[in-house]
Amino acid sequence: MKTEQKPLMSGFGPETTAQEVVAGQDLTGKLAIVTGGHGGIGLETTRALVEAGATVIVGARDTKKAHEVLKQLKNVEVIRLDLADPSSINQFSSVFQNSNRALDLLILNAGVSFPPTIKDERGFDTHFATNYLGHFQLTNKLWEPLKRAGNARVVALSSIGHIAGPIDFDDLHFNMRTYDKVVSYGESKTACSLFAIELDKRGREYGVRAFAVHPGAILSGLARHLSNEDLAGWGVIRNEDGTYRSSGGFKSTEQGAATSVWCAVSPILKGKGGVYCEDGDIAEVVSADSPLQRGVRSWAIDSASAERLWTISEDLLHIPVGTIPRVHN
Template sequence: MTTFQKPIDSPFGATSTADDVIRGIDLKGKTVLVTGGYSGLGLDAVRVLHGAGAKIIVPARDLAKARNNLALFPDITIDVMDLMDPASVNNFAERFLAANTQLDILINCAGVMAAPLSRDSRGNESQFSTNVLGHFQLTCRLWPALIAATGARVVALSSANHHVETTELLHDPNFRHREYDPWKAYAQSKAACALFAVALDSIGKRHGVRAFSVHPGGIYETGLLRHTPDSLPASFGMIDGEGKPVIDPEKTGFKTVRQGSSTIVWAATSPLLEGKGGVYCADNNIGSQLREGDERTLTGVALNATDPVNAGRLWHLSEELTGSRLD
């Protein structure tokens, strides 16, 4: 159960960068895996975690793109993995476990947003498959390495856009019985990521594994908008009349890539989170718990996205849909 879902006294905030939050943290001897670690927020997180001395592994669906984007880091291990392909996830995990005895930090950063309806080989809707089920299966398969580490952490990427009816998420996550809405599918996948962290933390804390979900902010300069209309960034106020990104972390939540990656890195490494877990983080702090009827905020998390009963139900559903369990 999430008992720590309230802000703490963090020295960092909405304008802090990943370079700020990693300062003074030594990751030598630590092994870090970042899905999506070759573009956008994941790439910037890899940059600073590598700079802190960590051994980095980046699974990639597009090997050529990953090798090009990570060319400045020749010691980073790049290996093929497609989150929508269960066999690919299993094969990657087998190779990882054969080469590594422990995994200190797992950052489930890869994701897709507002994609048109498509399904994986099991029939799961693509956003739920990529953002939720693929990462669930990967985490389960890497569990032996996580519990072998001392104080391992798992970070799941959520979003402020996580406000959905949990009943629909739990009973029809793949839009079999309702009209498909790409934005609703995205929102429910991000609510699921927050619930994943709650459930994983409740299981993992007895093994020293803690889990966190993160809202990084709104970032224009990533590939996440590739499925959205060209007019969307301007209509949302993410870019100005000249097409330049609007950066206003404190009022609108729109951030640079380095500001956006900061909460990911903070959740993965901050000593302020020792002994805590299962919480939703934003702006380099633990987010506030929104109660029913509360106005939505940039850093608040909906009650049904941190509810342990919902988290347990989603965990069991994920087990059924993937056939994966923690060993």
């Protein structure tokens, strides 16, 4: 049954932390993969899941750094993963599959924002390739372990950045359009949301449910490529030591991880999926011209666009059609 895109009145909100979400829950025996789970909201996601009893595998491009950051946490494994490199994704997936374990939770957390290189070696837009296509490939490669769990959840990090507009399917990689970093980032996050919509439709009969998440505005390492002028436009100042200070409106990393964790473990989401979530609840749909920095715009949850994007993605990545089977209405 399709889940309605409207709040459940979960009792959580913008100030809820990931620790508060898992309070009282026992995740012993659950296995999770968190991409980029060693920094920012990914680290807080890993921490919350581990402290509730789960085992977490962190996919990290810099494994040395990941081991150092995570050394105080129990039941954490690190496997190298570079989402911009298809061969790295295949290697990560092979290493995991060789362990013959079921995968209960897949949290697609890692990403880039406003990187210095706007296209990768394939000529793909870097935002689109890393934030979306890398995770699309990873999920397809992990489909069998997800099915094996029997009750798996996939959480894809989207963003309020999706308000930049719908995806331009005729020019995904800015070959014809003038490059705009905000539009590029926004379209990659719209893609992440559409991915969750289509994955949920395909996965529900196998017990695999999917959710898109806006974590909230967080001052993290993702802002490192922004100029001081860009940051000033958001009321943010970069300190000499690389930290930030702002006039307010930003979440802590603990608060930023809350909705990802809520989608991954909340009992009230049992039997639900295919929705865009924020502030520890399902988000409301708002109009395309809404000035609000919350809610989801219709193009990020459009089922026809989601199916179209899936087909294009299989073609771009040379993934056999139907690796994750299509649902025929």
